[in-house]
Amino acid sequence: MKLTDSGESRIRGYLYIFERSLRSFLSTEVAADAVREVESHIRDAVVEAGDVPDERAALERILNRLGPPMRVAQAYSLELVMDEAAATGRFTSVLRSLFHAATTGVIAFLAAFGLFVGYAMATAFIIIAIMKPIFPNNVGFWMTPNGILRSSGVNFPSVRDGLVFHTSYWIIPGALLIGLALLLLTHFLARRWIAWFRNRRKWRLESQ
Amino acid sequence: MLENWLEQLRRGTLELAVFLSVAGGPRYGLEIIRHLEEFTDLVLTEGTIYPLLSRLARDGFLTSEWVAGEAPHPRKYYRLTPAGRGRLNNMCREFNVFTTKIERLMKAAGRQV
Numbered sequence: 001m002k003l004t005d006s007g008e009s010r011i012r013g014y015l016y017i018f019e020r021s022l023r024s025f026l027s028t029e030v031a032a033d034a035v036r037e038v039e040s041h042i043r044d045a046v047v048e049a050g051d052v053p054d055e056r057a058a059l060e061r062i063l064n065r066l067g068p069p070m071r072v073a074q075a076y077s078l079e080l081v082m083d084e085a086a087a088t089g090r091f092t093s094v095l096r097s098l099f100h101a102a103t104t105g106v107i108a109f110l111a112a113f114g115l116f117v118g119y120a121m122a123t124a125f126i127i128i129a130i131m132k133p134i135f136p137n138n139v140g141f142w143m144t145p146n147g148i149l150r151s152s153g154v155n156f157p158s159v160r161d162g163l164v165f166h167t168s169y170w171i172i173p174g175a176l177l178i179g180l181a182l183l184l185l186t187h188f189l190a191r192r193w194i195a196w197f198r199n200r201r202k203w204r205l206e207s208q
Numbered sequence: 209m210l211e212n213w214l215e216q217l218r219r220g221t222l223e224l225a226v227f228l229s230v231a232g233g234p235r236y237g238l239e240i241i242r243h244l245e246e247f248t249d250l251v252l253t254e255g256t257i258y259p260l261l262s263r264l265a266r267d268g269f270l271t272s273e274w275v276a277g278e279a280p281h282p283r284k285y286y287r288l289t290p291a292g293r294g295r296l297n298n299m300c301r302e303f304n305v306f307t308t309k310i311e312r313l314m315k316a317a318g319r320q321v
Contacts, residue, residue, distance in 0.1 A: 036274075036282070037237060037258060043281040044238040065254045072255035079259045172226060 004044060007055050011042055014069050021073030025081055025100055032142070034076050041066065078104070082198040094190050095119070101197055111193055118186030125179030128153055129172045150159025222250050224303060226260060227288065227296040230270065234287040237261065269295055302320055 003011070015035055022031035045062040052058040066072065078100055084090075085097040102112035131154055132139040142163040144152040152164055159165070216291040225248060229240045237258060244251050251257055264270045269292030288296065315321075 025220035034258070034262070037253070037284045039281050040281050041237050041254070043305075044236075044279070044283070047279070048238070067253040071253075072258070075256055075259040078264075079263050083263070135249065 001048055004055060006131075006180075007046075007059050010059055010063070011039070014042070014063055018069035018073050021070045022077055025077035025096065030080065034073075038066070038072065063186045074104070079198075081195055085194050086198055089187075089191055091110060091187070094187065094194065097194050101194070108197065111197075114187060115190045115193065118182060118189070122179050122183035122186055124153070125182060129175040129179060132169065132175070133173050134165070136169075137165075139171060140165055142166075218250050221303075223251050223258065224266070224296070225300045226257070226264065227269070227292060227299065230286050230288050231293075234273075234285040236275075236283040236285050237283060240286070264292070266294075 010154065016174065018038060019031055019035045022034055022202040023125070042062060045065075049062065063203050078097075081093065081097050081100050085093040098115055102109045126161075128139055135154065137152050137155075138156055140152070141149060142165055143149050144162065145164060225244055226240060229235055229243045235243065238254075240261070241251055241257055243247075243265050244319050245259075261270065263271050265286065268289060270286045270287050272284050274282050274284050
């Protein structure tokens with residue numbers, strides 16, 4: 001089948017979406033190789049189709065069998081990002097994997113969200129520990145006169161109506177300890193979850 | 209229900225099928241897909257075979273090489289590495305043991321194999 005200009009445009013459109021989807025997560029080099037391979041697949045399938053009366057229908061059939069470009073891209077990039085996260089355990093790779101996985105379904109979104117919350121809380125505790133020496137009168141606990149905790153952490157201004165400010169430099173090691181423990185725990189859980197998700201995903205992809 | 213069960217079966221065997229497709233020599237993507245289609249119904253969406261090939265290459269079981277000149281466009285050929293061949297041998301052995309046991313079980317239950 002010799003493609004007309006409109007057929008070529010259709011292929012370029014498919015590859016454009018595919019490449020754009022890949023490049024949001026992968027390096028230019030890896031994405032370019034994947035695009036080149038999928039283009040090669042399409043060109044081979046076009047040659048294989050031979051002379052057909054309806055080029056458009058034949059091309060749509062070829063692209064439908066290949067799958068939607070975003071779905072194919074997602075399968076590619078998720079595998080790569082997750083492999084990197086599982087192999088290295090780097091924070092950036094793990095966070096990218098969580099972000100990417102969150103787009104694949106409701107349960108994955110909720111799990112990734114929970115892990116993001118864990119990371120955010122750990123970061124907040126560490127920030128409290130760092131800020132205490134810089135703003136000693138703004139980091140601590142705010143309690144009602146009868147001893148009920150109403151607020152904790154960092155507050156500007158530190159004076160709050162009807163509340164008593166309590167603070168101590170013990171908040172630094174305390175917040176650091178909690179922050180680091182939370183960070184390690186969240187990271188451990190994130191890696192375990194990514195490993196599980198990666199295997200499950202592998203199986204799902206291979207069955208499609 | 210039967211469809212789910214078939215899906216589970218496909219899940220476990222596609223990697224083996226891909227290894228078997230390239231066991232006889234290097235093949236490119238569409239060639240692997242057509243070979244699998246000729247003998248099985250494992251590939252439902254062609255695009256999903258490429259991430260699998262990519263992973264097997266990253267895991268060191270396959271190597272890939274772009275070849276230009278044999279078609280109007282370059283093709284990426286995959287071949288088994290020694291580690292891939294070892295894995296294929298192990299998978300074939302385990303698969304044979306598995307199917308033999310299931311066949312025995314079916315015979316014991318009076319089912320035709």
